[in-house]
Amino acid sequence: xxxxxxxxxxxxxxxxxxxxxxxxxxxxxxxxxxxxxxxxxxxxx
Numbered sequence: 001x002x003x004x005x006x007x008x009x010x011x012x013x014x015x016x017x018x019x020x021x022x023x024x025x026x027x028x029x030x031x032x033x034x035x036x037x038x039x040x041x042x043x044x045x
Contacts, residue, residue, distance in 0.1 A: 030038075
């Protein structure tokens with residue numbers, strides 16, 4: 001049965017130390033100049 005109240009017992013038993021470490025990588029956005037160069041290359045074809 002689902003209720004509107006969260007199950008606080010699960011939250012209280014949660015142990016942060018058991019979490020696995022994950023590796024994340026940053027995705028950088030292209031600069032305006034790079035985008036303009038790409039557009040020029042695509043327009044020439």
